[in-house]
Amino acid sequence: MAGVTERTQVGIIGAGPGGLLLARLLKVHGVESVILEARTRDYVEGRIRAGVLEQGTVDLLEEAGVAERLHREGLVHDGVEIAAGGRRFRIDFRELTGKTVTVYGQTEVTKDLIAARLAGDGPIVWEAADVVPQDIEGDRPSLRYTVGGEERTLACDFVAGCDGFHGVSRTCLPAAASRTYERVYPFGWLGILADVPPCSEELIYARHEDGFALASMRSRTRSRYYLQCSLDDDVSNWSDDRIWAELKRRFGPQVAPHIVTGPSIEKSIAPLRSFVSTPMQHGRLFLAGDAAHIVPPTGAKGLNLAASDVHYLCRALVAHYRKADPSLLAAYGETALARVWKAERFSWWMTGMLHRFHDEASFEAQMQRAEIDYLAGSRAAQLSLAENYVGLPF
Numbered sequence: 001m002a003g004v005t006e007r008t009q010v011g012i013i014g015a016g017p018g019g020l021l022l023a024r025l026l027k028v029h030g031v032e033s034v035i036l037e038a039r040t041r042d043y044v045e046g047r048i049r050a051g052v053l054e055q056g057t058v059d060l061l062e063e064a065g066v067a068e069r070l071h072r073e074g075l076v077h078d079g080v081e082i083a084a085g086g087r088r089f090r091i092d093f094r095e096l097t098g099k100t101v102t103v104y105g106q107t108e109v110t111k112d113l114i115a116a117r118l119a120g121d122g123p124i125v126w127e128a129a130d131v132v133p134q135d136i137e138g139d140r141p142s143l144r145y146t147v148g149g150e151e152r153t154l155a156c157d158f159v160a161g162c163d164g165f166h167g168v169s170r171t172c173l174p175a176a177a178s179r180t181y182e183r184v185y186p187f188g189w190l191g192i193l194a195d196v197p198p199c200s201e202e203l204i205y206a207r208h209e210d211g212f213a214l215a216s217m218r219s220r221t222r223s224r225y226y227l228q229c230s231l232d233d234d235v236s237n238w239s240d241d242r243i244w245a246e247l248k249r250r251f252g253p254q255v256a257p258h259i260v261t262g263p264s265i266e267k268s269i270a271p272l273r274s275f276v277s278t279p280m281q282h283g284r285l286f287l288a289g290d291a292a293h294i295v296p297p298t299g300a301k302g303l304n305l306a307a308s309d310v311h312y313l314c315r316a317l318v319a320h321y322r323k324a325d326p327s328l329l330a331a332y333g334e335t336a337l338a339r340v341w342k343a344e345r346f347s348w349w350m351t352g353m354l355h356r357f358h359d360e361a362s363f364e365a366q367m368q369r370a371e372i373d374y375l376a377g378s379r380a381a382q383l384s385l386a387e388n389y390v391g392l393p394f
Helices: 015-026 039-047 055-063 066-074 093-097 105-120 240-251 302-323 327-354 363-377 379-389
Strands: 004-007 010-013 035-037 075-077 079-084 087-092 101-103 128-133 142-147 148-153 160-161 179-194 204-207 213-217 223-229 264-278 286-287
Touching: 010 015, 010 142, 015 035, 015 055, 015 105, 015 302, 055 101, 055 302, 066 105, 079 093, 079 363, 087 093, 087 213, 087 363, 087 379, 093 379, 179 240, 204 240, 204 327, 213 240, 223 240, 240 264, 264 327, 286 327, 302 327, 327 363, 327 379, 363 379
Parallel strands: 004 148, 010 035, 010 160, 079 204, 160 286
Antiparallel strands: 075 101, 079 087, 128 142, 142 148, 179 223, 179 264, 204 213, 213 223
16 A cells, blocks of 8 residues: 555546646536646646647637637638649638638647646646556546655546556556557658748648658747658658758649748657557546547547547546436447547548558559549548548537
8 A cells, every 4th residue: 555645536647638638627517636647747848749629629628718828829720731743722621611720739738738737726746657557447446656756546436547658547458358450650750840930821731752741830930841751760861951852842833932941949750650449448447548549640630539538538527426427437438439430530541642652653652643633623522521620520
């Protein structure tokens, strides 16, 4: 038994945006929680992540009372552009669906949620090491952990595993009842972040014979670009000048003159994978976000899927505490997975359409070109992309 025992209603593992948003929404509805985070606050607030928010995610942040800075600084986008084969065309989200997306960095979302949490919502235990969920199959689960060399126990009613792909939560699922589905893509994304104005008002997704490219942004003065690259490549092989030159080449003569270059403030290579682990719950342990699923970033779904998981889990926990209704908790995993698989499909489809997988003379490459050509001329195809990109209903 640990030396110090504390008590709360919901123990949350992980102070990423999913865990923080869950804690904030629970507090709004009168449910108490404690967050255990393995890293320091500086580390969590400094992580560079994407930030295209679906309308449903924005709505949740409004419900959580943390959307003031988002609305002041976020960039509302009515659509995206696709560039391929020397041409560009635009998918108009607002005209097709009546909805938009908002560009606001995940780092900023995390900072806003941490500030709200520390303003009086409840504790975040930073540098909580060796977290071990215990007795999750009974009605009195707990989290054992160590902080500052002292062993502690957090007794709770439920455990929310929001600790990411490499976290401890998923390992607590019984092997006999668990199943994973995975696709590891044979390439990565080389990303560069620079304090230069974006080359376009909206994101540009480009398919080039030598690989995918994406023009994105974090603000009106900070740009984020990506290039498809080999998985065994190394950032040291890519000088800033080489990256800018390759971006201009892949985006082509229509976009290249608008790319403002400058020194990078961050460069990295990230692998791409599609991953789903089932079930998303066992006993009184509930997984949310990257602890249960990963999507390739092509569809801008990672943070948004975590937010939809949190929506379902918060609603279920509130029903338990306020109405003594266990039905939503019992159905949480199946409810969340239904939306997860649709987002996985969309991200897989976007990745398959825009990246180089095969030789340009292959049948598969001709199918990619045909897919993009169909998308360019079909309102029905554009509507399908638009309604998935802005986010399917919760």
